[in-house]
Amino acid sequence: MTPADTMTITEEQRGSDLVLQPIGDVDLSRSPQMRARLAAALAKKPGRIMVDLSKVPYMDSSGVATLVEALQHCRKAGCGLVLTSLHPRVRSIFEIAKLTQVFEIVDQTD
Amino acid sequence: MTPADTMTITEEQRGSDLVLQPIGDVDLSRSPQMRARLAAALAKKPGRIMVDLSKVPYMDSSGVATLVEALQHCRKAGCGLVLTSLHPRVRSIFEIAKLTQVFEIVDQTD
Amino acid sequence: MQLCLLSQPRLLGSVRALIETLAARIGFCQRGCGELVLAVDEVLTNIIRHGYEGAEDGRIWISFWSLQEPSVGIRVAIEDHQQVFDPSEFPERDLEEVRPGGLGLSLLRTLTRSCRHEVRPEGGMRVVIEKFCEDVGDSEDPESGGESAGTEGMHP
């Protein structure tokens, strides 16, 4: 058995980009882990961090807050942060929160 | 809004066969309706009744009982009853109930 | 965790969705989740049909505990205040016999490590089911998506 509340987040280097792919719902039980992984990714000083959300069918405000925080840290460090492949439900929470203009959101990892 | 507990069951004539396709879980809230549709199908005196279960991800003993009853009625009427495209979960309840030999079960509607 | 519901067939689907997710979190593989869901569904179906005889205003309580001993699993208690019945009057169904009905209790016994019917001191029945992850004899992958995490101390 895996420890409680563990979520899989895969990581892949693509040129100077670092692609993180969280797998599963990002809610209060998972966002602390995503937060830690984003911080660790930034510490590696990639050109950009791409967060591939194609395997995240659900996210709540704790997940969004984690990404907003990461965006602030990335901006300070001069690192890009790109969100890709959002499910409609996940996209709509960014829309309601008026964050679609704040984040760089693209449809697919290229 | 559709009335409570209504399930969609499509019906299609294929030669002398009548193909019924229930859509959704077949549990206690749905099996009475499936029962009525099976009886109505038999009344049309088809060569065989094919029950396409490809859109039934879940069935409980009330659904199985309904099909066993239909099988008895079909046998009396000299009509064939064939179950097709069972999901693994649905197949396993027929296995536990030792009904895989009793029913004619095929993988696909041809 | 505890759920209280009325004896209405249309609520069964929601209960199944809850149990499926709980079981996956505890660590049951997909097949184990499906078996647990079916076992609880069969108990509920019997309570609705036989216990409350189709009346839709009977109450049913379902409580969940995650188990660590003797191995990882779940205990589910399903309670009602229907009249009492004795399941030992309904022995193992002869599975060679082809008839509609009489399947629920057999399925319940097959799908669980243990299942116990008891009379509640306050009236009605309690069915207690236990099932363990390791009971499920297949090598199927557990749910993807890291859903197989623990759910200790679910009990309210």
Place this chain on the structure above:
Amino acid sequence: MQLCLLSQPRLLGSVRALIETLAARIGFCQRGCGELVLAVDEVLTNIIRHGYEGAEDGRIWISFWSLQEPSVGIRVAIEDHQQVFDPSEFPERDLEEVRPGGLGLSLLRTLTRSCRHEVRPEGGMRVVIEKFCEDVGDSEDPESGGESAGTEGMHP
């Protein structure tokens, strides 16, 4: 229908699965189901984080009623016995401002027809949410599978 759970983040997924199925049965389209699920999740998340301050042994009760008046919808009441807070101290978030946090209450207000925080006479808070199928302004198909059937009288 009523659900009682402990203030544990890992249980949120199961609650979501339950609510999603209930909402679909009542007649919410997929998008409406998603919005209701998110609204309730935000209330629960706030109770766990702020109300019980991360303690995992706080109790939370969630009750559901299906509504026919003024149109088809659902009422959800979420109760706890945490300390009392006044949500009017946290007005609409300035959505132009980019900062982590402060999103939950705004989402809750946006996603529901009404949401009311009240103090329970027996201590703690009660949040009552109402949402109606017609509020969801999209033409998306409802769930396939005939899941859009009514669920009157779900209340225990």
